[in-house]
Amino acid sequence: MNADLVITNARLVDHSGEQFGAIAVADGRILAIGDPEAMPPSDRTIDAGGKVVMPGVLDPHCHLGVDYDYDEDMRTETAAAARGGVTTILLFARSMNGPYVPFYRERRARGEAASVIDFGFHFGIQREEHLDEIDDIVEHTGVQSFKCHMGYEPGNSIGINSSPDSWVFAAMQKAAKLPRGVVSVHCENTDLVGLLKKQMMATGREDLAAYTESRPVYVEEEAIARMIRFSDATGCPLYVVHTTAANGPRMAAEARMRGVDVTIETCPHYLTRTAYDDDLGPTARISPPLRDQEQLEGLWEGMLNGQVGTLGTDHVPFRKNGGPVWTEKPGVVSFAWELPLMLHFAVHERGMPLSRLSALNSANPAKRFGLFPQKGSLSVGSDADLVVVDLDREQAVEHPSGKGTCLYEGWKLRGWPVLTLSRGEVVFDAERPDAEPEYGRGRCVTIPDAERAERATV
Template sequence: MERLDVLLKNGKVVLPDGVVETDIGIKDGKIVLIQKGISNEAAMVWDAQSQYIFPGMIDVHVHFSEPGREHWEGFHTGSQMMAAGGCTTYFDMPLNGIPSTVNRDALMQKAELGQEKSYVDFSLWGGLVPGNEQDLKELADSGVIGFKAFLSTTGNKEFEAVDDITLLHGMKSIAKLGKVLALHSESAAITNWLKDEKEREGKVSADDYLETRPIIAEVEAVERAIYYSEITGCSLHFVHISSAEAIDRIEKAKQRGMDITVETCPHYLLFHHEHLKELGTIAKCAPPLREEEEQKKLIKLLINNKFDMISSDHSPCPYDLKDPNVYNLFEAWGGISGGQFSLLSTIELAIKHNIPFEYVAKWTASFPAERFGLSQYKGKIVEGADADFAIVSLKESHTVTEENYYAKHKQTLYMGHSFPCKIVATINNGNLIFNDGEIVVDQPVGGWVKPRNKKVENITL
């Protein structure tokens, strides 16, 4: 009888078609057995009695700002934070680092750092920016998970928003490459014009900020991207959608057969505009937290399965860029730090609204894997897949403190929030990475994963 590396016993396993109490056998980083009463010997036996075993989260939207801005967040602290949140694969966005990931050299530089420092697996986005259309094919051939572009002003000179002509050319090329384009969809014309109007009048409060990024700015950008997709045939992924009206436009496009997916973020589902008014800069993001009435609409859309996936949009910065005493809210960095809490947040919403846990697994693992070409080995608890798990207790709660938040910078909208569940352990490729509040491996063991390919163990850089 084959000796296993790891045996998970008696867990409530979240399988694609429901939760089943069973055992899981792991060998050489793979799931080799899923059945009740596995009797094989194992180097490590984990009794998961009363615990839920979810597929490890795949977070398709994080910002680790390395190289160049590791003091914002880097692979070392960022990947530990993801592991503490039950995430076993994350996709790092191409901006905020210096250089941005807009050509192969920058991609390989980032990949090398990830291979050296990441505690869990990762994939890398490439960027679409003015002037890099000729780099798209080489980025695709080198293994980017997809491409990212902005329709609103970025505030980042290393990664500028696309104009319409660049967008059309880029979408045509990305379609030919068989890749997906992820879009930050807010109208630059609308948001910039409204911001200038407010600042000229000296109106810089939380209410003023919300009014400069209205729902109509999101809807206009979404509609324009859909029109361009119809012309070019480019597959789209809309990131951090924050309004029901934008989802309505996306749903109608899907019903016409268009290849479009959409994510939202936990902060739009758990928080609303009053939190920005109360907490100030720490709750500033783009698109902004919406009014409570809109938040309720988003939760209803989640319950009705209108979002394809949940992603964190972890977007940290040093404390001075989030100074809570800043008078002008427009001057503060616009991003939510919270990558550790996406799976916890989704489980909280599932408990509150009686959503089946297999939907949680779909939004946080299986659908991201399917959309981005990793489903041969990631995203589901099935025999032959990578042994990636988040082990969760519903008998314990988790209150966010500076001590248990693994991000480089501890200021977060989630500080003090109590989740009705707790990440007990995280296993990536059969390796126990996080256990009982601690990172338990001595050195990083994560690797770069690419679409439709196995994990790259040793890349030539």
């Protein structure tokens, strides 16, 4: 079989280690890897010039179509993701109107008409009826990943319903029986957050740190401990999204020693920013909040020692109003900078091995959400979702579109993607930064089992 593309002279890195050599792609998948002499003949060759070639980033955590139009987000934000070396995104989707199966079909079709890269869904448990839909969702959408929110008070600005414990527990009971079942939880004690927010607002403070201090780290730690207990009791894998607490990774590691299947995700902003940074104001409101240097350093420990399992961006474009922190919508955008931030701060500054970064960014989220080894691995047969990284390229973060809040504008970072391939097709090339992306080529990866089996054999 001939290859469509061979990348030669490459430092090939994935979660399992690294080797120097070549990688061949045919029909969107990896055809061969390793010895350059053993590569099949190819129509096209790229000389990587010794640069790193890694699996594309699988970002398991984002929200699109929340404030801006969904179709527009699926174009602009997936194009930004491709620039950042991201080749698959998973959306935490939620709907209050009607059941999830028709919602899935509609969102999938619109996504496949707009997206530059592959994408998939987790569904939010937003009302009790959603629990009864789980069997239907599994059968007709293939989605086996559900999310429960906490920490959002009734009437919040983005319309999220927090789950009482009974919803989380019932979702876990159901998901525990599924082969790829997992429940993600936003861990913050909702009742305490409501009480402490009222107390803080009564002081008249409106600054970013007031918001942080109104949701102290123990409200998160307490909820993580409770969710680990639920996971233990139900046997359901637990995915703790956007962890800010340094104790989170430690608690999860201790639980895993007892056989509890719990994964800790954290986000680039909790590793690079604090609520006490001079240049940040109320627009840096995120849920859960930016913390302080002590929590930040503790999270890095978990990043380096293996206790943190995955990275997610929690990318969400919001229009901010520039008012007091209590009225800002929570969230920031990071698709285009997550990988450069990690190359700069994790690899260059803290000595993280590239294979560990690849595990955090690609293999681990792919495994957690049932997409491995189709995604997240440099293996024969895996999708040719690849990012070529120039470890020494220095470039400043730019956010000309201004869509959503960027916390890093002007930061000079070392280590940038220079070429991104999605299923063997170039979706970003740093030498042609203004090239129009090909919208509508992305495919949904959370699909019904029958379709999944069919796709695997093609």
